[in-house]
Amino acid sequence: AQSVTQLDSQVPVFEEAPVELRCNYSSSVSVYLFWYVQYPNQGLQLLLKYLSGSTLVKGINGFEAEFNKSQTSFHLRKPSVHISDTAEYFCAVSVDSSASKIIFGSGTRLSIRP
Amino acid sequence: EPEVTQTPSHQVTQMGQEVILRCVPISNHLYFYWYRQILGQKVEFLVSFYNNEISEKSEIFDDQFSVERPDGSNFTLKIRSTKLEDSAMYFCASTDTGTGEVGQYFGPGTRLTVT
Numbered sequence: 001a002q003s004v005t006q007l008d009s010q011v012p013v014f015e016e017a018p019v020e021l022r023c024n025y026s027s028s029v030s031v032y033l034f035w036y037v038q039y040p041n042q043g044l045q046l047l048l049k050y051l052s053g054s055t056l057v058k059g060i061n062g063f064e065a066e067f068n069k070s071q072t073s074f075h076l077r078k079p080s081v082h083i084s085d086t087a088e089y090f091c092a093v094s095v096d097s098s099a100s101k102i103i104f105g106s107g108t109r110l111s112i113r114p
Numbered sequence: 115e116p117e118v119t120q121t122p123s124h125q126v127t128q129m130g131q132e133v134i135l136r137c138v139p140i141s142n143h144l145y146f147y148w149y150r151q152i153l154g155q156k157v158e159f160l161v162s163f164y165n166n167e168i169s170e171k172s173e174i175f176d177d178q179f180s181v182e183r184p185d186g187s188n189f190t191l192k193i194r195s196t197k198l199e200d201s202a203m204y205f206c207a208s209t210d211t212g213t214g215e216v217g218q219y220f221g222p223g224t225r226l227t228v229t
Binding site for chain 2 (some may be wrong): 046090103105
């Protein structure tokens, strides 16, 4: 079975500061990895995904994530955050089959201070 | 840009009542899903649906739940007799594996409140 751990439930940062949201996963088989974002009162939006190949994945809104197989991690980063990045961020995995269910982490609430 | 839509955005119902949550997946997608998020908890998988039948379901998806694709555009989740613990945000999702694309597109959710 697969599982996802997001170590930080909340991350407060100042505007224009860098941010890293941590994610670790557990799986006995190959997985796809995702980050989803949920803005207040909205649905889940796919931020980026890792399927294979380059371990550094770039997504929308200036976010990127790095897959580290040895550490089973998929941390999300942004070099300079904006107020508009305030949202809940979910790390997720699925078995490497394109139709598989997605298993989500518990989420990290990113709050940006001016 | 095509998107998944869900109705209603908020549904309040009394315990024991039946509810039907509706979703319109992206038109060329082939796989459909329901997830739920109890307040303050993780998003949890409920069921996946392909070719007019359930392809996978979680242990949450018991006999009180059913899904249906009544026509070419809608995808519904029915809860036969709601319980207080069914109160949650329910998300519909779809994906098109016909193109090899990976990643599910989620709707905005329906907040179900059972009183």
